[in-house]
Amino acid sequence: MQGLEIGAAWYGEEGSPFLSAHRLSEQLGVTQAELAKLIGVARNTLSAKSATRKVDAALSPVVRILTMAGEMAGEANRAVIWFKHQPIPGWAGKTAYDLVAEGKADQVLAYLEAVRSGVYA
Template identity: 80%
Template sequence: MSAQSLEITAAHFGEARSPFLSARRVSELLGVTQSELAKLVGVARNTLVAKSGARKVDLALSPVVRILAMATEMAGDENRAVIWFKHQPIPGWAGKTAYDLVGEGKSDKVLSYLEAVRSGVYA
């Protein structure tokens, strides 16, 4: 994925006139509540809505947005990427989905898997 396409996709997850990612937009895309999103990314629910926590939320949401951007590029459709993220078990992870792995703090493993698939390696 080129830096420019990632930037355009990441901008899709932000609020107008804000340099930070929007928890509201990410939760709407995933079809989860903000409480569920907070638990997924490991921050308090109040942190998601507090302006003072914007930088912390941005750091917490970044891996999810990167995974969704890469999955969208590969699937060709944002909705298909979300379905994959939430429901498709990743080979080698005992039936766990990307959603499960992100919730366990293993978003780097999901990104590595996507990179391998994009490079032509299928686990």
């Protein structure tokens, strides 16, 4: 759980308990519109103060994936490269980014958990 706290701190907005869409989009090297599409929310929702909890909940699986991948890869930049570019075995060449965009973040997390446990696909 400590890793998730580190990830949340890394992707959070200073002085706020919530994750930052701006910081995550910068880290991933995507626009706010691309990030909104990735996590399944409207572009305007990312910056709406009234939607902070909704955005935080939508960003959380991506941050969990990046945090776990970062722990396994040794650094956040490697995790981002893996997330965006490395096909996951058994998913017809799809990357973690592709699967998250399809609403399958839980399956990416399950894959990472299996790899971390020593089970390779």
